[in-house]
Amino acid sequence: MGIFERYLSVWIAAGIIAGVIAGLLLPELFAAVAAFEFAHVNLVVAVLIWLMIYPMMVQVDFSAIKDVGKKPQGLALTLIVNWLIKPFSMAAIGWLFFHGLFADWVDPQTASEYIAGMILLGVAPCTAMVFVWSQLTKGDANYTLVQVSVNDIIMIFAFAPITAFLLGVSDVEVPWETLLLSVVLYVVLPLVAGALTRKALESKHEAHAIESFTGTLKPWSIIGLISTVVILFGLQAPTIVEKPQDIVLIAIPLMIQTYGIFFIAYFAALKMKLAHNIAAPACMIGTSNFFELAVAVAISLFGLHSGAALATVVGVLVEVPVMLSLVWFANRTRGWFEYK
Numbered sequence: 001m002g003i004f005e006r007y008l009s010v011w012i013a014a015g016i017i018a019g020v021i022a023g024l025l026l027p028e029l030f031a032a033v034a035a036f037e038f039a040h041v042n043l044v045v046a047v048l049i050w051l052m053i054y055p056m057m058v059q060v061d062f063s064a065i066k067d068v069g070k071k072p073q074g075l076a077l078t079l080i081v082n083w084l085i086k087p088f089s090m091a092a093i094g095w096l097f098f099h100g101l102f103a104d105w106v107d108p109q110t111a112s113e114y115i116a117g118m119i120l121l122g123v124a125p126c127t128a129m130v131f132v133w134s135q136l137t138k139g140d141a142n143y144t145l146v147q148v149s150v151n152d153i154i155m156i157f158a159f160a161p162i163t164a165f166l167l168g169v170s171d172v173e174v175p176w177e178t179l180l181l182s183v184v185l186y187v188v189l190p191l192v193a194g195a196l197t198r199k200a201l202e203s204k205h206e207a208h209a210i211e212s213f214t215g216t217l218k219p220w221s222i223i224g225l226i227s228t229v230v231i232l233f234g235l236q237a238p239t240i241v242e243k244p245q246d247i248v249l250i251a252i253p254l255m256i257q258t259y260g261i262f263f264i265a266y267f268a269a270l271k272m273k274l275a276h277n278i279a280a281p282a283c284m285i286g287t288s289n290f291f292e293l294a295v296a297v298a299i300s301l302f303g304l305h306s307g308a309a310l311a312t313v314v315g316v317l318v319e320v321p322v323m324l325s326l327v328w329f330a331n332r333t334r335g336w337f338e339y340k
Contacts, residue, residue, distance in 0.1 A: 011222065012320055014221075015229035022230065023237025030234045038181065045231055046185045051224035053131040053186065055217040057145075057194025058210065062241035068140050072142070074269075074278035081265045083158060083287035084127040089117070090122025090161075090257050091166045097253040105249065110307045114250055117311025119166045121255070123159055125151045127186050129323070130281065131265050132225060133288065136327045139281035145191070147285055154291075163297070229320055236313050244308070250314040258322050262287040266330070269337075276337035280330045286322055291316045 023030050031043050094115035106114065127148060134144040201209040233240070240247060266288045269279035287297055294312040302308040 009227050011157035011325060012229055015226040016233050016320075018225075019230040020232030020237045020240055023234035024241065025280065030237075033231060034235055038177075039182050039195050041185065044046075044230075045228055046226045048224045048231070049186055050190055051229070052129075052221050053063070054190045054193055055214045055221045056142075057131075057190045058197050058214050058217075068165070070209070070304040071275075071278060073272050073281045074143060074274050075147055075150060077265060077268060077274070077279075078125075078274065078282040079149065079287045080156070081268075082151055083154060083162075083263060086125070086257075086261050086286060087119065087162050087166060089121045089261065093253045093257050093260075096336050097249075102249050106246070113302055113307030114246075114311045116167055117294070117306075117308035117315070118250075118257075118259075120163065120256065120294040120297050120308065121254070121289045121291065121315040122311055123166070124293045125155065125165050126285055126288035127152060127290050129319075130285045131322055132221070133284040133327055134281040135221075137330045138277055140277040142282040144285075144332075146281060151285060157294075165200070174257055182184065190328075232316050236317065237309060239313065240317070247314050247317070248312065250311050251318050254315055254318050255322060256286055258318065259326075262326050272335070276334050281339060283330070284326070285325070287326060288319055289315055291319065 008181075034042065036043050098114050099108075100113035103111065128146060131141075131144060134141065197213070198210060203212055262283055265283040266279070271282060272279075274282070291312060294315065295309065297307065298308040298312045
């Protein structure tokens with residue numbers, strides 16, 4: 001493990017601090033970055049995420065994807081967690097905290113909006129960042145691609161009905177441009193570029209050409225991740241400073257949900273005797289969120305300055321450090337999956 005991976009949590013922490021400070025000192029710069037978007041997808045963040053996941057896509061071996069069907073348990077696990085457990089547990093935890101435990105600290109209308117934002121996070125499984133978490137846990141790149149692709153297809157059809165049911169409304173409008181553009185930007189284009197690059201490297205007939213190429217790009221992948229963190233925290237710096245108590249109140253149930261879902265999936269993977277390189281990414285997909293979509297829908301349904309929009313943003317703030325801690329845990333417990 002190189003210096004970038006070894007001290008990743010340090011770089012992320014530095015990125016968070018730098019993002020908040022820069023967002024407060026240079027609000028015009030971040031306003032310009034925020035304005036550079038299409039269909040609620042920020043194109044600067046899209047490029048950085050692309051930089052993150054392109055090296056991982058180079059590792060995808062299409063000749064091996066056909067064998068994924070021989071190991072359907074990992075795919076079944078992530079689908080069950082994503083679509084039968086996570087959205088409903090998120091709604092239940094949100095209701096418990098904001099209509100119960102935190103009822104005296106948040107007015108009912110705001111509480112309902114916070115719950116709505118949490119639900120939007122719960123119904124949107126991760127599309128892009130999961131490739132980062134998969135690589136950090138030495139996941140099977142081919143299997144991870146299939147898991148993400150199947151979830152994306154299901155999300156196109158299931159996101160609106162589940163969201164409408166949990167929010168108790170019937171007129172939920174899914175920003176289809178956001179959903180489809182995100183899938184193209186974060187999955188299709190990097191995958192095509194990675195496949196073409198891999199084919200070119202294989203044509204050289206040089207041993208370890210792919211490993212050498214991806215190793216050269218790996219620091220750029222980490223730089224893309226840290227830069228994304230700086231931008232996300234910079235964009236939300238005023239909110240972080242203005243509403244610290246509300247951010248803490250939202251973060252508590254989100255963290256409980258995130259850790260709870262991960263450990264449910266992780267121990268289910270143990271019982272199913274999955275290989276670690278399949279189990280870890282499956283659990284990461286079920287745990288992390290497609291925050292771009294959740295933020296876009298929250299803004300379109302409830303408004304830019306709504307409690308729902310704030311809750312989805314807090315989801316972004318919580319996700320990176322929490323997911324890094326789960327990557328650490330997954331790597332430390334790799335030996336649990338060495339079945340005799």
